[in-house]
Amino acid sequence: MSGKPRLTYLNGRGRMESIRWLLAAAGVEMPVLLLFGLGLFLNQCPDAEVSRLSFYSPSAVRFDEVYLETKEQYDKLIKDGFLLFQQVPLVEIDGMKMVQTRAIMSYIAGKYNLHGKDLKERALIDMYVEGISDLMQMILMFPFSPPDAKEKNLESIKERATNRYFPVFEKVLKQHGQDFLVGNKFSWADVQLMEAILAVEEKLPTVLSGFPQLQVFKTKMSNVPTIKKFLQPGSPRKPPPDAHYVETVLKVFKK
Known part of the structure; x- marks a missing residue:
């Protein structure tokens, strides 16, 4: 695993969007690692087709984002022990596999001095x-x-x-x-x-x-510089959920 934080969720807002906002506010910039294919996750299958999209210059890369596209990817995360409570968002940061949105955000806020002085x-x-x-x-x-x-x-x-x-x-x-x-x-x-x-x-x-x-x-x-950058076109901020996003959520998390 690289030293960069890695976010795992769907390609949409959901519960990960607030985490993206907080990382952006802290000045942590992000490329995207998008995985396709049934049962493929984290490059564990060498024949996987992987597409990398970068929003910023390579020198600015600070963390990766992994998009779940299939239920098989989600089930593999659970099987491999990545999801403590069998839920995403998942944020891998500082050697931890963190789940639960509030816990993740509290850690990020503390790490980047956004959680008060006392x-x-x-x-x-x-x-x-x-x-x-x-x-x-x-x-x-x-x-x-x-x-x-x-x-x-x-x-x-x-x-x-x-x-x-x-x-x-x-x-x-x-x-x-x-x-x-x-x-x-x-x-x-x-x-x-x-x-x-x-x-x-x-x-x-x-x-x-x-x-x-x-x-x-x-x-x-x-006009806060990091927020201003996040609000600009082409940033990692996700658009409002559309029908395709809703369909993907229901497909990935179907019982």
């Missing part, structure tokens, strides 16, 4: 991240809504965003008058909130109309 700041960051994660769970599941439930589920996202979650962060930013959520320092919580804002705006473009502090926050975050 216990109180970390507690606030964790609290904010958990709240945002509740909203992101609704967004993550939305593409899998039955056609007759999409309108209702979209309305639920709007209601939760505008009445429960965004007012909290609007108030926090207004009360302390600082650029970032915790300790006036860029943190995991800021990254997670920015991801959530953009994800909701994709579905509800005017959702921030009643939140002037969040509008300012979004502008400032968009």
Whole structure:
């Protein structure tokens, strides 16, 4: 195994997207390693057809991403003991095979100094991240809504965003008058909130109309150099889930 972190998931957002956001915010740049073929994984079969796509120059390579395309690949991960709880995302980093999204992100945030300077700041960051994660769970599941439930589920996202979650962060930013959520320092919580804002705006473009502090926050975050780079075309940021992504998820994880 190389010294670079390696991410294993599908070619789409899902539960890996927040990890990609956090790594990008930390300045960790990424190429992609895309595997094709039934039962092939991590180049263990020498006849595998492997296609490498690079978003950045080779000198900037910092970690690899492996895309699952088939159920056989997923089953092989489980059989070979890569997935502690038989779930992805999987992030191989610093000699560990890490699973569970929250644990992975907590480690990355700590490693790259995005998790506060003391216990109180970390507690606030964790609290904010958990709240945002509740909203992101609704967004993550939305593409899998039955056609007759999409309108209702979209309305639920709007209601939760505008009445429960965004007012909290609007108030926090207004009360302390600082650029970032915790300790006036860029943190995991800021990254997670920015991801959530953009994800909701994709579905509800005017959702921030009643939140002037969040509008300012979004502008400032968009100009953080690592975030700005991640938001540019051609970055490793994944597009909104489409029908092909939904079909692949159902195929890979079918019982």
